[in-house]
Amino acid sequence: MKVELVRIKKYFGPVRANDGVSMTVEPGTIHGLLGENGAGKTTLMKCLSGYLHPDGGEIRIDGRSVSFASPAEAIRHGIGMLHQDPLDFPQMRVLDDFLLAFDGRLVPDRREGLRLLRELGRRFHFDLDPDAEVGRLTVGERQQLEILRLLALGARVIILDEPTTGISAPQKAQLFETLRLLTKEEGRSVIFVSHKLEEVETLCDRVTVLRQGKVAGEAERPFSVDRLVEMMFGRSLPSPTRPPVPLGPPVLEVEDLTVASYRLVVKGASLKVRAGEVIGLAGLEGSGQRLFMRACAGLERATAGRIVVDGRDLAGAPYRRFLEAGVVYLPAGRLEEGLVPGLTLTEHFALVEREGPFFIDWKVARKRALERIRHYNIVGRP
Numbered sequence: 001m002k003v004e005l006v007r008i009k010k011y012f013g014p015v016r017a018n019d020g021v022s023m024t025v026e027p028g029t030i031h032g033l034l035g036e037n038g039a040g041k042t043t044l045m046k047c048l049s050g051y052l053h054p055d056g057g058e059i060r061i062d063g064r065s066v067s068f069a070s071p072a073e074a075i076r077h078g079i080g081m082l083h084q085d086p087l088d089f090p091q092m093r094v095l096d097d098f099l100l101a102f103d104g105r106l107v108p109d110r111r112e113g114l115r116l117l118r119e120l121g122r123r124f125h126f127d128l129d130p131d132a133e134v135g136r137l138t139v140g141e142r143q144q145l146e147i148l149r150l151l152a153l154g155a156r157v158i159i160l161d162e163p164t165t166g167i168s169a170p171q172k173a174q175l176f177e178t179l180r181l182l183t184k185e186e187g188r189s190v191i192f193v194s195h196k197l198e199e200v201e202t203l204c205d206r207v208t209v210l211r212q213g214k215v216a217g218e219a220e221r222p223f224s225v226d227r228l229v230e231m232m233f234g235r236s237l238p239s240p241t242r243p244p245v246p247l248g249p250p251v252l253e254v255e256d257l258t259v260a261s262y263r264l265v266v267k268g269a270s271l272k273v274r275a276g277e278v279i280g281l282a283g284l285e286g287s288g289q290r291l292f293m294r295a296c297a298g299l300e301r302a303t304a305g306r307i308v309v310d311g312r313d314l315a316g317a318p319y320r321r322f323l324e325a326g327v328v329y330l331p332a333g334r335l336e337e338g339l340v341p342g343l344t345l346t347e348h349f350a351l352v353e354r355e356g357p358f359f360i361d362w363k364v365a366r367k368r369a370l371e372r373i374r375h376y377n378i379v380g381r382p
Contacts, residue, residue, distance in 0.1 A: 001027050001061060001078055001156040001157055001189060002024070002025065002026060002027055002060075002061070002062050002063070003024070003048070003059075003079070003157055004022075004023075004024045004058075004059070004061075004063075005022055005023050005024075005044070005047075005048060005057065005058075005060075006022050006058040006059075006060065007020045007021070007022055007056065007058070008020070008021045008022070008044060008047055008056070008058075008059075009055045009056035010040075010043050010044070010047055010052060010054050010055055011055050015381075016213045017040045017043040017044075017213055018040045018043055018044050018047065018054070018213050019040075019212075019214050020056075020214065021040065021044055021057075021210065021213070021214065022057075023208040023218075025157065025189050025191060026189070026206075027187060027188075027189055028183050028184065028188070029183060029189060029190075029205040029206060030179055030183050030189075030190045030192055030204045030205050031189065031190070031191050031192065031204065031206050031207070031208070032191075032192050032194065032200040032203070032204035032207035033045070033192065033193045033194070033207075033208055033210065034195065034197070034208070034209045034228060034231075035195060035216075035232060036232055036233065037379055038380075039195075039210040039211055039212065039213070039232075040210050040212075040213040040214075041161075041193045041195075041210055042084070042161055042193065045081060045159045045161060045193055046081070047059075048074070048079060048081075048159065048191075049071055049074045049079055049081035049159055050068035050069065050070050050071040050072070050073055050074030050075075050079070051071055051081070053067075053068075061077060061079075075150075075153050075154070075155060078154060078155055078156035078157055079155065079159070080153060080155035080158055080159070081158075081159040081160075082143065082146050082150065082158065082159065082161065082163060083161050084161045084162040084163075084165060085334070085335045086139070086142040086143065086146060087146065088134050088145065088146065089134060090133070090134050090135030091133070091134070091135060092133070092134050093130070093131055093132065093133055093134065094128050094129060094130050094131070094132050094134060094137070094145060095110065095113060095114055095131065097134050097149070098113060098117050098130075098148060098149055099113045100149065101113075101149045101150075101152040101153045102152075114130055116152055117148060118130075120148045120151055120152065121148065124147070124148070124151075124178045124182075125174060125177070125178070126144040126147070126148060126178075128141060128144060128148075138171070138286060139165075139166040139332065140166075140167035140168060140171030140172075140174075140175075141171075143167065143175070144171075144175075147178070155188070156188050156189065157188065157190075157191065158182065158188060158189070158190050158191070159190075159191045159193065160190065160191070160192055160193060161193045162193060162194060162195070163175060163192070163194075164194070164196065164199060166332040166333070168284060170284070176202070176203055179192070179203065180203075192204055197228055197229065200228070201223050201225060201228075204221070204223075205220070205221055206218065206219070206220050206221070207219045207223065209228060209231040211231065211233070211234060216231040216234075219231075245276040246276065247274045247275065247276050247277055248274055249274065249275060250272050250274050250275075250308075251273055251274065251275050251309065251310055252271070252273040252296065252307075252308070252327075253271075253272050253273075253306070253307075254269060254271040254305065254306070254307055255270050255306040256269075256270060256304065256305040256306070257270070257295060257302055257305035257306070257307065258302060258303050258304035259292065259294075259295040259300050259301070259302045259303065260303060261291050264286070264288055264291060266288040266291050266292050268305075269288075269292055269305075271296075281293070290332070293329065294329060295307070296327070297319075297322055297327050297328065297329035298318065298319040298321065298322030298327065301316065302315050302316065309322070309325045309326075309327060310325060310326075312325065323354070324354075344382060345373065345378070345380055345381070345382050346365050346366050346369040346382040347365075349365065349368060349369045349372060350362075353365075369382040370382055
């Protein structure tokens with residue numbers, strides 16, 4: 001199925017998220033959509049998949065002009081999107097979530113749904129327990145469930161928005177293998193949205209590059225990384241060099257730490273981190289890295305051991321004590337744990353202020369939000 005986007009425009013007030021974007025996706029190919037954060041990639045794909053209505057331009061499928069009023073209408077035309085943040089129901093079981101693909105039935109056929117789930121799982125090597133609770137799956141497993149649901153709905157063009165964020169290396173390899181199978185053996189088309197050059201170079205047949213809402217250029221395999229960088233940023237970037245950093249005294253010392261969850265125990269873990277040092281935790285997903293890091297940030301209660309921050313043992317202390325000591329935790333699930341849906345950037349920044357008056361001075365809060373947006377190069381408004 002051939003998809004053409006012709007001069008697509010989408011505006012949000014004064015922001016021109018897509019300003020006359022055109023691209024063509026050939027059947028049986030993996031088409032990369034590359035650009036830095038805020039370039040307009042996700043907005044463009046939401047227009048294609050029916051989540052947003054473009055303000056101008058045309059969408060063509062096999063040469064025929066189409067318009068989608070909803071994602072359901074787009075999927076009926078064979079276009080489905082896997083969003084960066086899972087669109088599922090964490091409290092439901094895998095089979096029940098999968099059965100949402102059969103939305104036309106008042107009472108879904110569970111036996112038929114189970115058969116299809118297992119059949120698709122075997123074909124694409126996704127091993128999902130039908131009775132598992134969705135909220136207890138890893139990010140990669142929830143992603144696999146959504147892909148199977150899109151396939152059950154009959155998607156011929158599958159859009160994946162930053163699909164490697166938060167998944168393990170084995171799950172990434174499995175995902176890439178599945179995408180190649182979908183395109184090369186089944187003739188489906190994949191649009192792979194990313195800002196990671198190495199992934200696009202490894203996987204894609206053709207790439208469209210967006211910059212500030214416009215097409216900066218296109219390229220076909222074999223790709224020139226330098227040329228892709230120049231299209232993304234408008235200039236070539238020198239290779240980064242890591243300057244030597246003198247290490248200071250220990251700022252975090254973990255000694256014989258034991259912390260347990262309902263299905264895993266991390267026992268006898270020790271770690272020392274010095275000022276100026278970056279430590280990586282390696283291991284298969286589900287090996288205890290998340291549990292260990294949450295304990296080091298005061299979000300999980302340790303049953304044994306010490307957590308020493310700047311010479312003070314905080315094991316067993318409340319989370320606020322860790323915050324006051326300068327320890328913060330950045331979760332993989334940004335919507336589930338990191339952010340509050342519905343709040344503005346100003347409200348988010350005001351939420352984390354631990355000093356100040358009881359009532360929020362919104363004028364000051366907005367001023368601080370603007371300063372931080374500029375300082376951290378955030379694409380967004382207060």
